[in-house]
Amino acid sequence: xxxxxxxxxxxxxxxxxxxxxxxxxxxxxxxxxxxxxxxxxxxxxxxxxxxxxxxxxxxxxxxxxxxxxxxxxxxxxxxxxxxxxxxxxxxxxxxxxxxxxxxxxxxxxxxxxxxxxxxxxxxxxxxxxxxxxxxxxxxxxxxxxxxxxxxxxxxxxxxxxxxxxxxxxxxxxxxxxxxxxxxxxxxxxxxxxxxxxxxxxxxxxxxxxxxxxxxxxxxxxxxxxxxxxxxxxxxxxxxxxxxxxx
Numbered sequence: 001x002x003x004x005x006x007x008x009x010x011x012x013x014x015x016x017x018x019x020x021x022x023x024x025x026x027x028x029x030x031x032x033x034x035x036x037x038x039x040x041x042x043x044x045x046x047x048x049x050x051x052x053x054x055x056x057x058x059x060x061x062x063x064x065x066x067x068x069x070x071x072x073x074x075x076x077x078x079x080x081x082x083x084x085x086x087x088x089x090x091x092x093x094x095x096x097x098x099x100x101x102x103x104x105x106x107x108x109x110x111x112x113x114x115x116x117x118x119x120x121x122x123x124x125x126x127x128x129x130x131x132x133x134x135x136x137x138x139x140x141x142x143x144x145x146x147x148x149x150x151x152x153x154x155x156x157x158x159x160x161x162x163x164x165x166x167x168x169x170x171x172x173x174x175x176x177x178x179x180x181x182x183x184x185x186x187x188x189x190x191x192x193x194x195x196x197x198x199x200x201x202x203x204x205x206x207x208x209x210x211x212x213x214x215x216x217x218x219x220x221x222x223x224x225x226x227x228x229x230x231x232x233x234x235x236x237x238x239x240x241x242x243x244x245x246x
Contacts, residue, residue, distance in 0.1 A: 166240030
């Protein structure tokens with residue numbers, strides 16, 4: 001078949017069909033190849049491929065998605081921060097409340113202690129007045145007999161049991177009636193707390209069983225006797241029940 005006839009047939013086929021455009025999209029761009037129809041004169045004309053142009057990708061939807069995700073993350077972050085802030089504020093409030101309660105309890109304890117101290121001081125003052133009143137109404141000889149009798153009156157006023165005989169007997173055994181007697185050889189002396197006075201009382205015992213209204217001097221006869229009788233009553237029921245070292 002002659003060459004011109006083949007080209008003419010091809011032109012008729014292309015004339016009947018619509019134009020075909022093929023677009024190829026690659027990773028870096030797109031190239032379009034355009035084919036035109038054959039002119040009516042029977043000549044086949046092939047145009048060169050149209051210059052490649054960049055394919056336009058619409059980024060708006062992507063931007064919208066990214067913005068939506070970013071907004072969601074920001075909102076979640078703000079919510080977490082708000083929750084943490086609330087927790088921190090609650091913890092601080094609880095700590096402040098606990099500290100306030102502790103301070104209130106401490107203040108109440110101090111007030112109670114002060115009240116007890118004031119009450120004890122008032123009681124001691126009243127007891128001293130009572131003892132002084134008793135002493136003022138009676139006079140005692142400044143000797144062993146007078147010391148024992150004055151001690152017995154104080155003991156009776158305080159509810160401390162004991163008799164003249166029980167006191168005298170133990171005094172004579174412990175110190176032979178000498179107010180300034182001191183034991184410098186027994187175990188108490190070895191331990192650094194020697195027994196002292198008419199009834200040979202060690203300082204810690206004297207302080208613990210001291211009778212209000214009497215002297216704090218361990219060598220004072222009346223104070224020594226009454227403190228020793230108070231100790232004997234606590235440990236043995238009465239100074240009358242003591243027949244040896246105690």
